[in-house]
């Protein structure tokens with residue numbers, strides 16, 4: 001099996017799906033300079049999200065299987081329910097030279113390996129929304145045919161999107177709950193602060209600014225507890 005990070009081997013990154021997480025992860029790779037746009041190929045059914053990648057200089061296509069021909073590391077960034085049909089579609093083009101990285105929440109490595117040819121190097125990751133500003137909290141796990149080399153390669157790539165840790169797959173759904181969805185809970189709490197302020201007579205505009213600043217500083221303090229003294 002060719003090592004995608006072997007000296008002299010060119011890292012060509014593909015992504016099937018061009019939405020929020022594709023943009024967060026591949027955008028981080030572009031911003032960090034880890035992968036030039038010319039070495040990126042992204043596919044999606046419509047042009048809606050592809051136009052961002054086209055504007056960055058990436059190759060874009062409506063053909064998922066083309067991503068396999070152009071890339072050696074392929075991220076799967078469609079919604080989970082779409083992944084099985086995508087894997088059936090591309091399976092014939094997947095070889096031992098590819099590394100497949102699924103972002104799909106709730107799809108186990110076992111399921112992914114059942115849907116792909118034997119021996120394919122598969123990893124599973126869980127990003128979160130702050131990846132889009134390269135402040136993500138990302139975890140990943142290896143499939144049965146992915147080794148330390150693939151893990152090191154992925155950790156290096158994903159470090160461009162924020163914090164990145166390799167974890168046992170049993171942690172993946174936990175991360176999805178607290179971090180993959182976690183940002184939404186924080187927004188819900190912020191809305192509750194504002195709603196309370198408005199109920200007590202404060203205009204929502206200033207209540208929103210105060211709530212945002214309070215939450216921002218609170219998180220800052222948790223990372224520097226001595227600063228609170």
Ligand SMILES: NC(=O)C1=CN([C@@H]2O[C@H](COP(=O)(O)OP(=O)(O)OC[C@H]3O[C@@H](n4cnc5c(N)ncnc54)[C@H](OP(=O)(O)O)[C@@H]3O)[C@@H](O)[C@H]2O)C=CC1
Pocket residue numbers: 016017018019020021022043044045046047048049050064076077078079080082086103104105126127128129180181
């Ligand atoms: N959003 C989040 O906060 C998190 C997301 N995830 C996971 O990340 C993955 C991506 O989520 P997210 O970025 O939010 O999704 P989006 O809905 O933003 O993007 C989905 C993308 O998939 C494309 N797509 C749809 N059908 C197909 C198909 N048949 N073949 C190829 N591409 C297709 C869409 O195409 P088009 O551009 O034409 O609409 C779109 O570009 C999901 O599996 C999700 O579970 C995990 C944790 C957090």
Ligand SMILES: O=C(O)[C@@H]1CCC=N1
Pocket residue numbers: 079080105176180181
């Ligand atoms: O959009 C999604 O599928 C993910 C799963 C957890 C949060 N968002």
